[in-house]
Amino acid sequence: MSTSMTPRSSVPRQAGPDQAVRGNGHGILAAPPGMPQSPLEESSRRSRWVVGILLAVALLWTLVPLLWMLLSSFKNRTDVTSATPQVLFAPTLDNYRNLFTGSNNLGPYIWHSVLAAGISALLAVCLGALAGYGLARTQMRGKKHLAFWIISTRMAPIAAVVVPLFLIFRGLGLIDSIPGLVLAYLTFNLPFAIWLMSAFFAEVPASLEESALVAGCTRWQAFRTVILPLTKSGLVTTFVLCLVFAWNDYAFAVVFSGPNSQTLPIAASQLVTQTGIDWGQLTAIGTIVVVPMMLAGLAVRRWLVTGLTLGAVTGE
Amino acid sequence: MARVLYDEATRVYPGSTQPAVDALDLDIADGEFLVLVGPSGCGKSTSLRMLAGLERVDGGRIAIGERDVTHLPPRDRDIAMVFQNYALYPHMSVADNMGFALRVIKVPKDERNRRVLEAARLLDLEEFLDRKPKALSGGQRQRVAMGRAIVREPKVFLMDEPLSNLDAKLRVQTRTQVAALQRRLGTTTVYVTHDQVEAMTMGDRVAVLKDGLLQQVDTPLRLYQQPANVFVAGFIGSPSMNLAEYRVEGEEAVLSGGTRTRLTRETLKALRDEGTDRVILGFRPEAVEVVGDADKDHTTFPVTVTVVEELGSDAFLYGQYADATDPALREETVIARVDPTAPPSKGARVFLRIVPGKEQLFSAGTGLRLPT
Numbered sequence: 126m127s128t129s130m131t132p133r134s135s136v137p138r139q140a141g142p143d144q145a146v147r148g149n150g151h152g153i154l155a156a157p158p159g160m161p162q163s164p165l166e167e168s169s170r171r172s173r174w175v176v177g178i179l180l181a182v183a184l185l186w187t188l189v190p191l192l193w194m195l196l197s198s199f200k201n202r203t204d205v206t207s208a209t210p211q212v213l214f215a216p217t218l219d220n221y222r223n224l225f226t227g228s229n230n231l232g233p234y235i236w237h238s239v240l241a242a243g244i245s246a247l248l249a250v251c252l253g254a255l256a257g258y259g260l261a262r263t264q265m266r267g268k269k270h271l272a273f274w275i276i277s278t279r280m281a282p283i284a285a286v287v288v289p290l291f292l293i294f295r296g297l298g299l300i301d302s303i304p305g306l307v308l309a310y311l312t313f314n315l316p317f318a319i320w321l322m323s324a325f326f327a328e329v330p331a332s333l334e335e336s337a338l339v340a341g342c343t344r345w346q347a348f349r350t351v352i353l354p355l356t357k358s359g360l361v362t363t364f365v366l367c368l369v370f371a372w373n374d375y376a377f378a379v380v381f382s383g384p385n386s387q388t389l390p391i392a393a394s395q396l397v398t399q400t401g402i403d404w405g406q407l408t409a410i411g412t413i414v415v416v417p418m419m420l421a422g423l424a425v426r427r428w429l430v431t432g433l434t435l436g437a438v439t440g441e
Numbered sequence: 442m443a444r445v446l447y448d449e450a451t452r453v454y455p456g457s458t459q460p461a462v463d464a465l466d467l468d469i470a471d472g473e474f475l476v477l478v479g480p481s482g483c484g485k486s487t488s489l490r491m492l493a494g495l496e497r498v499d500g501g502r503i504a505i506g507e508r509d510v511t512h513l514p515p516r517d518r519d520i521a522m523v524f525q526n527y528a529l530y531p532h533m534s535v536a537d538n539m540g541f542a543l544r545v546i547k548v549p550k551d552e553r554n555r556r557v558l559e560a561a562r563l564l565d566l567e568e569f570l571d572r573k574p575k576a577l578s579g580g581q582r583q584r585v586a587m588g589r590a591i592v593r594e595p596k597v598f599l600m601d602e603p604l605s606n607l608d609a610k611l612r613v614q615t616r617t618q619v620a621a622l623q624r625r626l627g628t629t630t631v632y633v634t635h636d637q638v639e640a641m642t643m644g645d646r647v648a649v650l651k652d653g654l655l656q657q658v659d660t661p662l663r664l665y666q667q668p669a670n671v672f673v674a675g676f677i678g679s680p681s682m683n684l685a686e687y688r689v690e691g692e693e694a695v696l697s698g699g700t701r702t703r704l705t706r707e708t709l710k711a712l713r714d715e716g717t718d719r720v721i722l723g724f725r726p727e728a729v730e731v732v733g734d735a736d737k738d739h740t741t742f743p744v745t746v747t748v749v750e751e752l753g754s755d756a757f758l759y760g761q762y763a764d765a766t767d768p769a770l771r772e773e774t775v776i777a778r779v780d781p782t783a784p785p786s787k788g789a790r791v792f793l794r795i796v797p798g799k800e801q802l803f804s805a806g807t808g809l810r811l812p813t
């Protein structure tokens with residue numbers, strides 16, 4: 126999710142691309158441009174350059190492969206495998222056309238991905254908000270330990286849970302089904318959603334809901350009318366992150382899914398066959414996997430930025 | 442409109458052994474403005490939150506009107522609360538904030554708007570109705586918080602330090618406005634503050650708390666003139682009352698350094714009953730006269746002036762007991778109101794005398810007021 130791509134039109138040009146880095150995060154409040162040059166100013170200008178260059182390198186590192194993938198997906202077979210990298214070429218939609226025609230149509234894979242990732246992210250946000258709110262507001266002893274335990278389940282490697290989960294799923298008949306994948310994704314998305322949402326709720330002053338309670342609300346009403354609207358950016362952030370995690374999953378899908386539930390990453394892996402790799406189609410699938418998530422990120426970037434910094438919960 | 446009753450109401454927070462509010466007894470009349478005052482951590486907020494239903498009552502009971510509300514949830518108590526940080530909903534406009542409670546209880550839109558507008562007019566908020574709270578000044582936010590309470594037309598107003606986020610000047614202005622508004626609406630009000638000047642100027646009656654225990658509840662004037670114990674004596678009044686420990690010799694109280702004050706028969710009897718020869722004598726800064734060198738006698742004591750505070754209409758002298766042999770007393774500061782047109786100068790040595798009959802006496806053992 127590359128939010129750093131967004132243009133910073135409101136930022137004065139002299140300030141360079143490192144606004145957020147300077148002065149413990151209050152970059153916007155840093156000295157205005159056009160101030161007299163002091164030695165201090167001089168050295169901070171230099172460090173700004175250094176930071177700018179580092180950021181540019183990081184940006185290239187992230188974007189070039191993506192860009193290359195995008196370009197390759199429009200190349201024909203010879204251009205894609207050409208020994209000299211081809212930047213100028215005659216674009217073709219053949220790779221995409223081939224993906225959606227023939228015996229192994231990509232359509233169902235996309236649909237499975239959308240269903241599994243979407244439903245699991247939605248469930249994770251709903252359940253995570255409820256549990257996170259409880260966790261944020263409870264006074265019980267050992268609350269910190271409980272919170273840590275919850276998030277620690279997210280840290281366990283997927284390989285450790287795949288086998289027991291497989292046995293459980295087989296017993297319940299959840300293998301090769303969308304509900305099975307949704308459940309599987311919840312195992313890693315729910316702890317994350319609870320933990321993240323509880324951090325957002327903790328930021329909302331308790332007096333706001335107390336005020337609502339006194340005004341005549343039930344707890345549920347106070348939660349719905351006062352607390353939830355204030356954590357909108359948290360909900361969006363949590364949803365998008367859960368969506369991305371689930372969307373990108375390969376480990377669970379490869380074990381639990383079958384013909385009725387295979388997702389996009391599985392489709393990509395199926396192009397790697399013993400007779401060779403179809404690079405053109407592979408990069409086309411890659412593009413289909415990456416672009417929707419990128420667009421989703423861009424669409425909600427206003428919420429993501431405030432959400433990821435845990436700021437602005439109270440609407441300031 | 443309702444009477445509010447605390448009956449031995451007690452709150453012990455989980456994990457602590459000391460009650461935050463200990464068997465509080467308060468009977469607040471219908472329409473009364475009662476102020477809860479005391480130093481930080483004395484249990485004022487806890488008392489108020491118990492009445493609001495935001496804090497459990499671990500012992501005793503609380504009633505609003507004829508109804509025992511001890512175990513009712515906040516929403517069934519028909520109260521409105523103003524929080525210290527105002528707790529305005531950031532995502533709602535001023536109008537929506539003020540009408541929120543009415544919307545919750547499903548008051549029709551027309552009436553809701555009418556009541557919001559009425560309150561806005563009363564508080565001079567009409568032009569801000571469409572704004573979000575973050576676009577308001579501190580004073581305006583405070584008024585919105587007040588407005589939100591008024592619109593509700595509750596049985597009781599609860600206010601927890603609603604003025605403490607305002608600057609000094611605005612605080613004084615708002616103080617009178619809030620008091621006037623309450624008189625006009627005639628709604629029973631419980632008001633928490635740590636500022637004793639606020640308490641004295643606003644309350645019909647003032648309840649002084651310390652360590653979760655009610656010290657005294659009375660009108661501001663009676664609190665000032667007849668504090669029930671040393672704590673109230675020292676807490677109420679600005680500048681505060683001078684308190685010094687005297688030794689009882691015969692029928693007189695003697696200060697370290699030799700100054701003597703006659704005690705009444707009632708006082709002496711009370712001291713005899715207690716079996717002590719120590720007494721705490723208190724006197725307000727205005728209960729002191731400065732006497733010339735020529736007039737000094739066994740009832741006067743010398744003071745070295747350390748600071749003179751000139752306020753225009755008043756002047757206060759801060760000094761040290763010059764003759765005290767007791768090291769503890771030497772550390773004490775004595776405060777006296779002096780003639781603002783001819784205040785003594787810093788470093789001067791002046792003689793003070795407590796105006797006869799203006800001293801207040803307290804037991805050195807229990808701190809309780811002694812009869813005079």
Ligand SMILES: Nc1ncnc2c1ncn2[C@@H]1O[C@H](COP(=O)(O)OP(=O)(O)OP(=O)(O)O)[C@@H](O)[C@H]1O
Pocket residue numbers: 454455457461479480481482483484485486487488635
């Ligand atoms: N949630 C809590 N858990 C445990 N103890 C608490 C809690 N809230 C308050 N206390 C304790 O109860 C006592 C009374 O607190 P309270 O908030 O009522 O004081 P206060 O008189 O309002 O003080 P202030 O003027 O500082 O607001 C304090 O000693 C405080 O430490």
Ligand SMILES: [Mg+2]
Pocket residue numbers: 485486487601
């Ligand atoms: Mg308090």
